[in-house]
Amino acid sequence: MAKICEGHLIGTGKVFGIVVSRFNELIGRKLLEGSIDCLIRHGVRNDDIFVFWTPGAYEIPITAMRLARSGKYHAVICLGAIIRGETPHYEYVASESAKGVAEVGLSTGVPTIYGIIVTETLEHAIDRAGARDGNKGVEAALAAIELANLFESMGKQ
Ligand code: INI
16 A cells, blocks of 8 residues: 655644745735735644745845745745846846745755746736736645645655
């Protein structure tokens, strides 16, 4: 019989750090609201949620790295919005923030969740921050709870 390890969606007793960028703040706030609401509804205490604002998505990984290295958090959730502008700048920000968030998780072993939306237009970003296409902040919070529990159930494996 296969031994199956999976993370449940109960957040009781877990501590989460959320890093959110102020650039495109309207969207960031909606993602943050979605994440916090989801964590609370899954049993996480308000006092166990710590929010850190960065200027932009580019600064999210270095901030998440500090949180992950601190050993205080069961998972770190990264939230932000990168929307195509007039210049290619946005492409660098998008690729560096994605690579950086992955690097934080891989190098620290702390679940580090990518909840940064990358879109062509503001309208698409709004759709993914609580309008037509759900809320990416909620998805990120669910992934954080699941991985925190999965890693706990894996123990020292
Ligand atoms: N930061 C974002 O979070 N989203 C964007 O869409 C964006 N664009 O398009 O430029 C953006 N740029 C700022 C960047 O994240 C840094 O804060 C800035 O370059 C200073 O390092």
